[in-house]
Amino acid sequence: MSSFPIGPAGMQPRCFALVPAAGIGSRSGADRPKQYVPLAGQALIAHTLAALGAVARIDATLVVLSPEDDQFEAAVPGFAGERGWIARTGGATRADTVAAGLSTLRERGAQPHDWVLVHDAARCLLRPEWVDALIDACADDEVGGLLALPVADTLKDAAAAEGAARVAATVDRRGKWAAQTPQMFRLGLLAPALAGPLDGVTDEASAIEALGHAPRLVEASMENFKVTYPADFALAERLLRSRA
Numbered sequence: 001m002s003s004f005p006i007g008p009a010g011m012q013p014r015c016f017a018l019v020p021a022a023g024i025g026s027r028s029g030a031d032r033p034k035q036y037v038p039l040a041g042q043a044l045i046a047h048t049l050a051a052l053g054a055v056a057r058i059d060a061t062l063v064v065l066s067p068e069d070d071q072f073e074a075a076v077p078g079f080a081g082e083r084g085w086i087a088r089t090g091g092a093t094r095a096d097t098v099a100a101g102l103s104t105l106r107e108r109g110a111q112p113h114d115w116v117l118v119h120d121a122a123r124c125l126l127r128p129e130w131v132d133a134l135i136d137a138c139a140d141d142e143v144g145g146l147l148a149l150p151v152a153d154t155l156k157d158a159a160a161a162e163g164a165a166r167v168a169a170t171v172d173r174r175g176k177w178a179a180q181t182p183q184m185f186r187l188g189l190l191a192p193a194l195a196g197p198l199d200g201v202t203d204e205a206s207a208i209e210a211l212g213h214a215p216r217l218v219e220a221s222m223e224n225f226k227v228t229y230p231a232d233f234a235l236a237e238r239l240l241r242s243r244a
């Protein structure tokens with residue numbers, strides 16, 4: 001399909017990881033941005049970056065921080081280097097932060113046909129083998145894809161209920177998947193997707209979908225959850241320690 005950035009014949013696309021880490025973690029209840037909360041002896045984000053750094057097919061990982069961030073270097077000493085890049089250009093929303101990161105990747109030589117794997121700093125349980133499975137599944141795909149998990153629980157919609165926490169309806173869960181990260185798309189497709197209207201866009205895949213494409217779903221693990229609420233830190237810590 002001609003609308004996809006294929007790249008010059010014989011030129012292998014490269015893979016870059018892009019980690020948006022400019023959020024404040026307002027739901028986490030922590031005394032600092034949640035990516036800097038210590039877990040199993042290291043800052044949360046250090047675990048995330050170590051997993052990405054262990055994927056040999058990722059040429060470099062770009063972490064995108066808030067311009068005011070003064071904690072990263074102490075939290076992840078030794079990250080900056082040939083395969084570890086930092087930009088202090090995070091924006092007001094996750095999508096703004098990712099879009100700013102794509103500009104940095106372009107400035108550093110990434111090409112439209114190169115793959116970008118966007119991964120939440122807050123998903124610190126990532127395993128390198130899940131990233132490899134995503135790359136294997138998407139490398140020959142026209143669109144790209146994401147790690148995700150088929151929904152196992154019965155889904156309740158409380159949105160239209162009067163007052164708090166009452167069921168308004170039960171949602172048919174058949175065919176429903178919970179989106180995770182990494183989400184892997186070609187730079188030349190993702191950049192224009194994030195330049196479009198971003199109403200309701202909470203992940204890269206939804207921006208790609210808005211262009212009429214259907215990203216591939218690659219089944220992942222429950223362990224790849226996003227640390228979001230106060231109780232998530234203890235669970236993440238237990239899982240990290242059980243791996244040591």
Ligand SMILES: Nc1ccn([C@@H]2O[C@H](COP(=O)(O)OP(=O)(O)OP(=O)(O)O)[C@@H](O)[C@H]2O)c(=O)n1
Pocket residue numbers: 019020021022023024025026027028034035064090091092093094095097098120121122123226227228
């Ligand atoms: N303006 C923003 C908002 C979020 N993120 C990043 O996007 C990822 C997923 O977002 P989320 O878990 O919602 O993190 P926060 O926005 O920090 O949390 P909260 O919504 O509870 O404030 C995180 O790694 C977060 O740092 C970002 O880079 N820039």
Ligand SMILES: C[C@](O)(CO)[C@H](O)COP(=O)(O)O
Pocket residue numbers: 094120178179180181202203204226
């Ligand atoms: C990208 C994401 O992790 C997919 O589940 C999620 O949408 C990010 O969470 P946020 O709360 O919308 O930032």
